[in-house]
Amino acid sequence: MLITLSKSPSFENSDSILEIAKRVAEKGEKVAILLIQDACTAATMSDYCDKLALNEIEVYALKADCQARGLTEKADRRVKLIDYKQWVKLVMTEHKNIISWTS
């Protein structure tokens, strides 16, 4: 399951989908969060990344959106910065279901 978030956690509460993600991961399914647009701010929040790591949820962030916001150097070391090609690969080959959690 790949979940795409596009809003900063302080702007939009994503607790519900993160709770769902946690439960899916607990069943052994591979779960990843992809941060794009303003959600890239979450890549710099260690508490946020700690919580996801605890549940074995991988975190990706779109490099271009991090660069645009000056967040690349500040991103938590567990966050994998990816380009558009890698995004397509995640969607097409690595996850069987895709959730776009946007407002």
Add this chain to the structure above:
Amino acid sequence: MVNKICLVIKSPPYGSGRAAEGLRLATALIAMNVMPHILFIDDGVYCLLKNQNPEAAGLTSFGERLKTLADLAGIHAVRDSVAGRELKHSDLDENYNVKTLSLDETAELISQDEAAITF
């Protein structure tokens, strides 16, 4: 083509057109023989309250569409989202025959679908 879709409504009704858009997409999918799951979560559960009168504010109700979708596809809502807003199941419109789900059940439902689109 993706045939297993979950439409997730997380916006409250009428402040924006998002919830109505999601329901229109549900209708279109059914017309294309794709039966979606319809799930209300977070503020989206406010769409399901009884005694709504959007016409009072000059707005068009989507209650009839919701009733039809309830009959065709069924309506699910996350129990924690309902309770977290100090709402009870009895506050929800009985015409929609809402099935409330725990977070575990929600995770199971959403895992069955190839794609989930949020509104």
